[in-house]
Amino acid sequence: MRIILLGPPGVGKGTYARFISEKYNLANISIGNMIRNFLLNNNDLLLTKKLSNFINKGNMIPDHITFKIMKTRLSNIDCNKGFLLDGFPRNIVQAHILKREKIHINIILELYVPNNEIIKRIIGRRIHLPSGRTYHIVFNPPKIKNRDDITGEKLITRTDDNIITINNRLKEYLKQTKPLIKYYKKKFVKKNFLYKKINNTTSIKEVQNKIDKILKNFKKF
Template identity: 45%
Template sequence: MRILLLGAPGTGKGTQAKFIKQKYKIPQISTGDMLRENIYTKNKIGEDIQKIIKKGNLVSDEIVCNLIHDRIQKKDCKNGFILDGFPRTLEQCFYLSKNKIKIDYVLELILPYESILERISGRRIHIPSGRVYHVKFNPPKIKDQDDVTKELLITREDDQKASIKRRLEEYKKITYPLIEYYLNEKKINGIKFFQINTINSVLSVKKKIEEILKQ
């Protein structure tokens, strides 16, 4: 089962990918997680990525494709995988096709603009563990402190409202042709493409996805 999750930042791709991973025992490949891991380890790629993100831009296709290429070669991808946040451009989509990486399901998560702003700007992160909180929906027990270590939580630079708006504008401009591509693939080649509104509760979205994956 090879699943592609699409959606703007804040639509819940990471959360739903974890549910799918647990149920179907396939790995979640998150470009966001891979990018943040490189930033945290402060290697050369991580430094380049951080500079790009600070400007509110998307990381280049070359960097992302190289990371994906290395990841899908691992043994745990043999029976399938979840691509979370990749591809985001036609070039990345062509990369999958060129390398004969078959996709069974394309799930696009959608959410109103204002809801995305609220979700992302309220996130607080514990960088060492990757634990994520939200000031409204999932607050820590003590304000701005990780529940386990009591270390300080941060707001990522790309979670600031000004940066979010730039990312959404960039996402819409670049990704629209990709959505059109997969809608066309649905008509021509029968790829299973579904759009799912994530304004509802996390569990209701989870149930909807499970119903789709039975098809």
């Protein structure tokens, strides 16, 4: 399975990407986490500053930079048996890049949550930066407050998780990413391609069960 998770920032892609990758033993590739780790470990101060400015303002990073980072990750051997992309592609140009590079996708899962609920979710989000594990102070709290369940390390609040940046990111999503939905829905009529929209306003367990049922049925094809 080669899966793309679609949906606006804060819709829960990180939570369900982790569930899917563990359940089906797929490489979990989050472009957001990859870029943040890249910024932490990159020695090019000019590039680091440039990318940080894009992120802090809620703007998308240029496509050629994003794909360069993504392509390096996709070349790893663990992607040979399948992978899940969280946060890529984010626009039509990036989707065409995947097609040009012969990186074939066969499952699209679109997560939906109303915008007012998204803002609440992002404000309460907490991240374990090294692993990318995501928590929420209300909906998915860690076992110990502000500590990662596995390592016990401190959780952080992302610098771009603020009202102004969130609204900018939602506008960017509507402008750039929404057209992807139309793009991939056209492929839905083709054989061996699945597109499903999932309401993520219910409990985590209910949504996990929905996703699990969808993916198990796809594997029977």
